[in-house]
Amino acid sequence: MSQPAHLFVDISAHGFGHLAQVAPVLAVLTARLPELRLTIRSGLPRERLQARVATAFTHLRASSDFGYVMHDAVSLDLAATAQAYRRQHADWEVLVDRDARLFRELQPDLVFSDVAYLPLAGATQAGIPSAAMCSLNWAELFAHFFAKEEWAETIHRQMLDAYNSAECFLRVTPGMAMADLPRLRPIGPIAALGEDCRRALRAQLGCSSDERLVLIAFGGFEKQLPIDAWPPIPGVHWLVPQTWQVEHPSVTAFEPLGHSIADLLRAADAVLSKPGYGTFAEAACNHTPLLYLRRDDWPEQDFLIDWLQEHGRCRQVSEDELLAGRLQVALESLWSQAAPPTPQPSGAEEAAAALLPWLTKVTES
Structure with missing residues (x-):
């Protein structure tokens, strides 16, 4: 046997x-x-x-x-x-x-x-x-x-x-x-391919059809941002980790929503992250634009960034921009980029x- x-x-x-x-x-x-x-x-x-x-x-x-x-x-x-x-x-x-x-x-x-x-x-x-x-x-x-x-x-x-x-x-x-x-x-x-839960997610959040969802995910390491002090960006709703404990009408913790990270990433209009394999590959393969903050002297990141620039939509933001919440120009620039063919996760x-x-x-x- x-x-x-x-x-x-x-x-x-x-x-x-x-x-x-x-x-x-x-x-x-x-x-x-x-x-x-x-x-x-x-x-x-x-x-x-x-x-x-x-x-x-x-x-x-x-x-x-x-x-x-x-x-x-x-x-x-x-x-x-x-x-x-x-x-x-x-x-x-x-x-x-x-x-x-x-x-x-x-x-x-x-x-x-x-x-x-x-x-x-x-x-x-x-x-x-x-x-x-x-x-x-x-x-x-x-x-x-x-x-x-x-x-x-x-x-x-x-x-x-x-x-x-x-x-x-x-x-x-x-x-x-x-x-x-x-x-x-x-x-x-x-890369995991998410299910398209965009309509259901917007219904949960009570968002209008033209409101943009931006997911903040730094891949398992703490990087809390002073989002409650950021200037408002009209038409943008932020999805953030529950541990941040932010109470703001334009901010929602994503874990209680009951969707997987892959589903959230596919439904989001953009993701904000650091260079890391999981988020970069899943953003590209789920056709999601990405803003990134470079890491201090991390050799892998240039391979990831070069690949994403060819196979996805991405833009770098600085630490100062991120801490101050000056992200409206970066997001608008990101959304104006032409989308390349979506890579297949073979x-x-x-x-x-x-x-x-x-x-x-x-x-x-």
Whole structure:
């Protein structure tokens, strides 16, 4: 009697973009393999995972990476990040052994990571195949920020060795160059396509047909803006995170509305965000214009911005404009742009096709 395949998925909790990349791939895999067992390890809350992953899964609440320590959504704390990497890699062999023991116990058919490198090293030690996927990798970012530090060489080598131990690294479009990963396999964009709830959403909000909805979403990192002090922009209604606790006739918290982020993004007339994979790809694929605030020295952002300038409608705003709420000119400029052809999110199907060979081998009990 054959047993269902078992996929162990490690999803970074550094923002929500990693989950936004993985969830559509899991949807394709579980549609093709309805009996697929999923174990998801992530520091994200279970309810956040369930909002994107529709099928049943076992959740291990833990983080095997931290990415970068952030002051806020667009500012890095490099000193704290350096300390965190040095602390983690001081116990590197112990951590790899721990993951290897976990995988020997769980016996998954494949370990799939976006984009922690530790589980890849642990899977290799346990003799279990692994694959990685992302638009970035921590080794390339680490080299960008810390390559000149005398303590960095060993850590960088351990990172690269872990990534290169995987069967493949699926680089999502748009993505960084990743020249140090010889098993790189480029795939197309990954994005959830929202349902068109524009009419229902406007009815909920009591908006007129010509009122514009602008969604503010900074992808899992706090970046509260003084929106209640902004000058009013006629005909614009803002959708903001509930944690901001803003009471204003032109502002509504979006979570209580009961729509998914993808649905809200598709229904919005614009989104305001930072450069991050999930929001950029989903804005383009849902045909939604985007205003963005650049991040402080984040190498991935230029790949994202260049791609969105070609495949979507976007415009940069400054920190001063954002804090003062001087956004009317930027929004009008954004809405006046000609819309290019909407890109198709082919990456989830391509990623699933790459992973299926390890999940369709029949295991006899």
